[in-house]
């Protein structure tokens with residue numbers, strides 16, 4: 001049986017066809033065109049899947065990795081930063097137009113699963129994978145399987161509270177991790193501190209700026225508090241960082257030290273490592289759920 005994995009992102013939809021050992025046979029990429037709305041996205045995914053099916057010489061199983069969580073009570077998508085997906089039943093809508101069974105999973109869980117089985121976490125039993133990019137999320141993998149939890153919110157690390165009276169989040173709560181260490185949040189903080197509107201890679205290059213030290217300290221304080229909380233509760237074998245912010249080198253030395261200082265243990269040695277699959281974690285994660 002071959003596998004098809006679709007990674008539905010905010011700007012692009014990527015598809016892969018693999019053999020049963022997850023070796024790539026072919027890959028395709030198309031734009032998401034969010035502004036054209038849900039039905040257009042549905043049609044794009046359908047066409048992409050049918051193209052991949054045509055290139056398969058065997059039966060296929062199909063998985064889709066999507067932003068946002070799936071509501072346990074209704075199977076509808078909630079909390080997605082691709083807004084036109086919210087409240088939609090993507091899984092059943094795809095089944096109905098494709099006449100194939102389709103599995104669906106949120107992007108942070110797909111990332112964590114792909115890295116745990118095929119990437120940086122291959123020999124670890126309990127892996128916590130985090131995505132830090134435009135949004136912030138996490139996934140828990142135990143013995144090669146996604147831990148969903150009783151109400152399907154396990155690993156929703158981006159929306160646990162760091163500061164009780166902190167920044168207001170779109171989710172309705174205050175002080176969520178995502179409002180401090182997502183790319184847009186960090187760029188906003190930099191703009192307030194320095195008066196400069198710069199992208200995150202530009203800010204990192206600008207370390208001579210007199211405001212850089214306090215910006216970085218605040219970033220590391222929030223990063224380390226949010227991950228030390230995870231270690232205190234889960235004590236994972238490995239934490240794997242993904243998303244655009246995983247390219248920031250100081251997270252792996254100063255960031256790691258700062259986490260260790262906050263953990264409730266005197267023997268902390270949890271590896272904090274960079275992903276190995278890069279942008280491909282989504283499509284491989286989607287293959288792995290099908």
Ligand SMILES: [Zn+2]
Pocket residue numbers: 158159169170171172173176178
């Ligand atoms: Zn939130």
